Amino acid sequence: MNQNKLVGIVAVLSLILGIYLAITIAPPSSMEKPLSEQTQHMSWYPQARALADFELTSHTNEKMTNSDLKGSWTLAFVGYTFCPDICPVTLAEVNKIYPELQENVTSTSLQIWFLSVDPKRDTVERLNEYVNYFNPDFLASTGSHDQLFPLVRSMGMMYSMSESTDNPNYLVDHSASIVVINPDGNVVGRFKPKMEPGQLAISDMEELKVDVPLLLNNG
Numbered sequence: 001m002n003q004n005k006l007v008g009i010v011a012v013l014s015l016i017l018g019i020y021l022a023i024t025i026a027p028p029s030s031m032e033k034p035l036s037e038q039t040q041h042m043s044w045y046p047q048a049r050a051l052a053d054f055e056l057t058s059h060t061n062e063k064m065t066n067s068d069l070k071g072s073w074t075l076a077f078v079g080y081t082f083c084p085d086i087c088p089v090t091l092a093e094v095n096k097i098y099p100e101l102q103e104n105v106t107s108t109s110l111q112i113w114f115l116s117v118d119p120k121r122d123t124v125e126r127l128n129e130y131v132n133y134f135n136p137d138f139l140a141s142t143g144s145h146d147q148l149f150p151l152v153r154s155m156g157m158m159y160s161m162s163e164s165t166d167n168p169n170y171l172v173d174h175s176a177s178i179v180v181i182n183p184d185g186n187v188v189g190r191f192k193p194k195m196e197p198g199q200l201a202i203s204d205m206e207e208l209k210v211d212v213p214l215l216l217n218n219g
Contacts, residue, residue, distance in 0.1 A: 035218050041191065041207035045156065048186035052150035056115075056143035059127035064141045066185050072109040073215050074181035075208075078157050080118035080172050081130040086193075087114075090176070090202045091134045097205050098135060104213035108183055116142035117152060117159040118172050155179050155187050178203045180215070 036044040056064040075094065079087035094112055101110055114131055116122040119142045122130075131140035142148070152159055157175035164170065177190040191208055193201040 035214065036189075038214050038218075039211040041204070042180060042189050042211045043192055044189040045187065048182060048184070048188050049154060049156065050186055051181070052154040054143065054147050054151045056141040056147060057124060059124060059131050059140040061124045064139075068139075069113075069181050069185040071183055072111045073183060073212075074111050074113050075212070076113040076115060076155065076179040076181055078115050078117055078152055078155070078159060078174050078179075080116050080174070081122050081126055082118065082169075083172070083174075085200055086176050086202060089200055090178070091131075091138070093202065093205045094178070094208075095135045095138075097209055098137070100209060101212050101216070104216045106217055108216055110212070110216060112138045113181075114138060114140040115148075115152070116140065117148050117174060118142070119144060119148070120165055156190065176201055176203070178208070182215075 051066055051069070053066060054064075058064045077087070077090055077094075079090070081087070091114060098112065112135070114127075116127060122142050127140045127142060131138045148159075152175075157177065157179060159172060159174035162171045162173045176193040179187060180189045180191070182188050191203040191211075194204045195201050
């Protein structure tokens, strides 16, 4: 074997070894899977959606705007405190897994946001009592319908009054998904309710326990 061939073989082997070490020891970020491909259950939107600008009132009687959603991952749920089933069950189930989700918080915090779409009955006092019943760390807010309608629509959700609000026991139709908002304050996806015969259609908490830690660990 002449010297030129030997040098060529050594160069090729060195190149292969260098690539192997680069991948196994210090994998380049460009080769990491997108976050949307790492999760198993979350339904991702084709692209992040900016929320409609809003100004609401929180359960602590403070102004809440888009800026309050920045810097944290947010799990948001649209509903109302007089909801007979889906809202209280969803919040109770989220509260059960909340300590476990918080254990996965690294550089990016997590907040749970209950957005009431029933401003007529959901006063600040009632929202405060309601959300604190589930967890004092949770955030709740509401506002006028001219603020709520475009906001909920921009989240990919919906709500409507199913009957006249003159009836004191009126019901509100609303989406049951848990919406995911990234630290930039943009909606990126949702956890859809699980549809099973004879069961209340709410998001599966086991799915959240699998996917939410991935979000929190990726900033």
